[in-house]
Amino acid sequence: MHPQPSAEDIRELLGRHLHLEGPLLPILHDIQNSFGFVPQTAVPVIAEALNLSVAEVTGVIGFYHDFRKAPAGRHVLKLCRAEACQSMGSEVLAARILSLLGVDWHGTTTDGRITVEPVYCLGLCACAPAAMLDGRVHGALTEARAQRLVEALA
Amino acid sequence: MKIYVSRDSAAKALGADEVAEALTAEIDASGIRGEIIRTGSRGMVWLEPLVEIDAGQGRMAYGPISADDVPALLGGRIDSLGLTEEIPFFARQTRLTFARCGVTDPLSLSDYETHGGLVGLRRALVMSGEEIVDEVKVSGLRGRGGAGFPTGIKWDTVRLARAAQKYIVCNADEGDSGTFADRMIMEGDPYTLIEGMAIAGLATGATRGYVYLRSEYPDAIAVMEEAVKRARAAGILGADVLGSGRTFDMEIRSGAGAYVCGEETSLLNSLEGKRGVVRSKPPLPALEGFLGRPTVVNNVISLATVPVIFEKGADFYAAFGLGRSKGTIPVQIAGNVARGGLFETAFGMPLGELVEEVAGGTASGRAVKAVQIGGPLGAYFARDKFDTPFGYEDFDGQGGLIGHAGLVVFDDSADMLKMARFAMEFCAVESCGKCTPCRIGAVRGVETLDRIAAGDSAAVEVLTDLCEVMKDGSLCALGGFTPYPVMSALQAFPEEFAGVKEAAE
Ligand SMILES: Cc1cc2nc3c(=O)[nH]c(=O)nc-3n(C[C@H](O)[C@H](O)[C@H](O)COP(=O)(O)O)c2cc1C
Ligand code: SF4
Ligand code: FES
Numbered sequence: 001m002h003p004q005p006s007a008e009d010i011r012e013l014l015g016r017h018l019h020l021e022g023p024l025l026p027i028l029h030d031i032q033n034s035f036g037f038v039p040q041t042a043v044p045v046i047a048e049a050l051n052l053s054v055a056e057v058t059g060v061i062g063f064y065h066d067f068r069k070a071p072a073g074r075h076v077l078k079l080c081r082a083e084a085c086q087s088m089g090s091e092v093l094a095a096r097i098l099s100l101l102g103v104d105w106h107g108t109t110t111d112g113r114i115t116v117e118p119v120y121c122l123g124l125c126a127c128a129p130a131a132m133l134d135g136r137v138h139g140a141l142t143e144a145r146a147q148r149l150v151e152a153l154a
Numbered sequence: 155m156k157i158y159v160s161r162d163s164a165a166k167a168l169g170a171d172e173v174a175e176a177l178t179a180e181i182d183a184s185g186i187r188g189e190i191i192r193t194g195s196r197g198m199v200w201l202e203p204l205v206e207i208d209a210g211q212g213r214m215a216y217g218p219i220s221a222d223d224v225p226a227l228l229g230g231r232i233d234s235l236g237l238t239e240e241i242p243f244f245a246r247q248t249r250l251t252f253a254r255c256g257v258t259d260p261l262s263l264s265d266y267e268t269h270g271g272l273v274g275l276r277r278a279l280v281m282s283g284e285e286i287v288d289e290v291k292v293s294g295l296r297g298r299g300g301a302g303f304p305t306g307i308k309w310d311t312v313r314l315a316r317a318a319q320k321y322i323v324c325n326a327d328e329g330d331s332g333t334f335a336d337r338m339i340m341e342g343d344p345y346t347l348i349e350g351m352a353i354a355g356l357a358t359g360a361t362r363g364y365v366y367l368r369s370e371y372p373d374a375i376a377v378m379e380e381a382v383k384r385a386r387a388a389g390i391l392g393a394d395v396l397g398s399g400r401t402f403d404m405e406i407r408s409g410a411g412a413y414v415c416g417e418e419t420s421l422l423n424s425l426e427g428k429r430g431v432v433r434s435k436p437p438l439p440a441l442e443g444f445l446g447r448p449t450v451v452n453n454v455i456s457l458a459t460v461p462v463i464f465e466k467g468a469d470f471y472a473a474f475g476l477g478r479s480k481g482t483i484p485v486q487i488a489g490n491v492a493r494g495g496l497f498e499t500a501f502g503m504p505l506g507e508l509v510e511e512v513a514g515g516t517a518s519g520r521a522v523k524a525v526q527i528g529g530p531l532g533a534y535f536a537r538d539k540f541d542t543p544f545g546y547e548d549f550d551g552q553g554g555l556i557g558h559a560g561l562v563v564f565d566d567s568a569d570m571l572k573m574a575r576f577a578m579e580f581c582a583v584e585s586c587g588k589c590t591p592c593r594i595g596a597v598r599g600v601e602t603l604d605r606i607a608a609g610d611s612a613a614v615e616v617l618t619d620l621c622e623v624m625k626d627g628s629l630c631a632l633g634g635f636t637p638y639p640v641m642s643a644l645q646a647f648p649e650e651f652a653g654v655k656e657a658a659e
Contacts, residue, residue, distance in 0.1 A: 024427025063429040064410035082331035087489035123334035126199035126494030139167030
């Protein structure tokens with residue numbers, strides 16, 4: 001599990017990016033990489049450091065699909081839903097995986113093991129259907145292979 | 155014996171890492187003298203994991219190879235596909251931008267230089283900004299990010315702008331389905347992008363650059379970051395580019411999962427740390443771009459093609475192509491195809507030849523029904539448009555666009571009404587929200603398509619009107635081009651929108 005950050009943690013992390021031109025996205029990525037999500041408590045700290053309003057920072061976090069307001073499951077499975085994957089049956093495959101795990105898109109299994117998210121293209125369109133599991137890519141996915149992948153996870 | 159295995163994401167997605175590990179283990183166990191080199195991809199994705207073995211007779215290809223095949227492979231019991239470069243899919247290409255991709259170790263600077271790298275930058279270093287821009291103009295290079303705007307003219311605007319700080323921003327957001335050329339070049343030959351950006355800097359007086367790289371590409375991010383670090387250490391980037399006294403340095407930045415951030419002004423807002431909302435133009439980014447300063451925003455392939463233009467000369471490059479579409483284009487063949495991958499060729503090859511001959515038709519073995527060209531905002535072409543030559547003007551004339559030159563092939567089981575609905579749904583999910591025709595229109599579009607699917611054929615007229623409004627009233631191409639896939643599907647396959655579902659019940 002990721003630790004819950006204190007304002008001090010956030011301030012320290014912030015310091016590594018303040019020299020950048022346009023530091024907000026690198027800061028948010030770093031917070032999410034370190035803590036698994038962007039906690040609400042980080043928002044005022046960021047706003048103060050960057051001389052922005054809390055509303056502005058909240059607006060930025062909300063705009064992007066990547067940033068989470070709550071932690072995900074222990075593993076994140078991203079299934080591609082874009083056209084090339086669809087042409088190779090990704091929708092049927094996704095429906096099967098979701099029902100196997102008993103979740104809907106963006107949902108996390110009840111044991112906290114896996115969160116499933118849609119993604120619109122991983123650049124693996126010549127070996128569709130494609131997926132990314134914890135940052136590792138998988139192509140030419142079949143139902144059997146997908147099932148083995150998720151069942152192997154702790 | 156040298157053994158080459160790709161480290162490209164598509165190869166990894168098909169098991170290349172496991173193959174490389176098995177090769178290492180087998181070499182250790184058997185005492186074979188072999189060196190494994192991880193390259194970029196040759197672009198023949200249907201053959202990945204592709205293993206190339208050079209025992210003195212050139213690089214012989216074997217693929218697809220699984221980890222289990224490795225003992226048989228090293229034992230000489232697997233048939234070779236012949237020399238890699240003689241495989242018909244490869245032999246038919248003109249590889250200029252991708253000349254090194256798949257050949258070299260992507261992060262080896264000595265490989266890069268041995269294969270023509272840095273020749274272009276060295277040449278540009280002794281030219282004036284105006285001369286560099288003229289060379290790009292003569293090459294005929296147009297933006298590979300979609301709009302096809304002449305790169306030289308864009309650079310000239312930035313060059314002539316007066317400002318204390320200018321920027322080169324590389325658009326590596328590559329959000330379109332069916333496109334992966336940007337990813338492949340970044341993973342397979344990252345220095346060519348760095349070199350192109352440095353030349354752009356010299357041309358325009360920009361001393362700083364950013365690559366805005368989508369977060370969906372963690373492998374590309376890692377390779378580019380390492381390449382920048384090594385280029386800096388080698389003096390290619392920094393305060394004294396190759397000992398010239400000129401400055402150019404750059405950074406890699408990750409996006410955060412928003413398709414619209416591929417639009418250049420939205421990208422600049424995102425890079426500044428704002429919501430990725432589209433800015434209205436003017437002012438052009440060339441005059442008021444990143445942090446309000448003159449900025450070149452170019453696609454990865456546009457920039458990565460600059461070094462070869464300077465290495466071989468603008469006239470050499472411009473001699474390829476068709477009409478005002480000069481040079482080569484890395485066509486990305488994807489979806490339901492027998493031979494998917496990256497195929498770099500001079501502009502002008504007919505679409506049908508790419509789909510039927512190069513790609514070999516569908517993977518499912520069924521008939522090709524439609525091809526979507528240019529990503530989620532691109533039109534669907536049915537077979538009656540297969541004689542269209544690959545060129546900006548030619549596609550435009552057929553009611554389509556090249557976009558990033560990605561082809562997504564569908565077989566005859568495709569449901570075109572569903573694909574049209576998906577286009578609207580995608581637009582609704584990814585809209586930046588700034589203008590009503592896009593933000594609301596896309597939601598209405600989904601509803602209207604659902605009505606048509608339920609048998610209400612009168613809703614087709616509503617859909618057509620809605621598309622007109624989106625086309626005319628949207629600020630950027632996300633809302634403005636969504637009508638392309640929708641209307642092209644409707645026009646090519648009207649029977650699927652005709653309320654047949656009701657009649658069948
Ligand atoms: C919604 C939308 C998404 C876009 N996505 C990309 C992209 O991912 N990559 C890209 O290079 N250009 C993209 N573009 C085009 C850019 O706005 C811009 O034209 C391009 O980066 C200019 O570079 P070029 O002149 O080298 O083509 C997109 C445009 C729109 C409207
Ligand atoms: S067309 Fe859509 S994405 Fe483009 S500016 Fe308008 S609302 Fe934003
Ligand atoms: S469409 Fe799924 S990886 Fe590109």
